[in-house]
Amino acid sequence: MNKSKGSRLLSCYDEKRHNLIRRINFAWAVESDENKKQKKSxxxxxxxxxxxxxIVENIQLAHQELSKQMML
Structure with missing residues (x-):
């Protein structure tokens, strides 16, 4: 395998990985400063x-999807 073909495969893999990660919703993790100061019930x-x-389930699903795509 030549170097440019390997680079294309890696960039294709990275692109797929980034697209899957973008689908994960991290919005819940962002809290305002006021919410951080209050005690949680x-x-x-x-x-x-x-x-x-x-989030763990989403990451596991993304990993499974990437694994399947790498097998193709």
């Missing part, structure tokens, strides 16, 4: 745990 804590679970 147990309900808010449960929501935060669910949101972390959601």
């Amino acid at each position: 147990s309900k808010e804590s449960a929501v935060t745990q669910w949101q972390w679970q959601s």
Whole structure:
């Protein structure tokens, strides 16, 4: 395999990887300074745990999709 072909494959892989990462919604992680200063109730804590679970699942799905595409 020549170097330019390898570079194209890598850039294609990187492009697909970046597109999958862009689909992950990180908006929940951005909080205003006021929200950070307030104590979280147990309900808010449960929501935060669910949101972390959601991001982990999204990353796992993106990884699976990338793995499938790399096999093609």
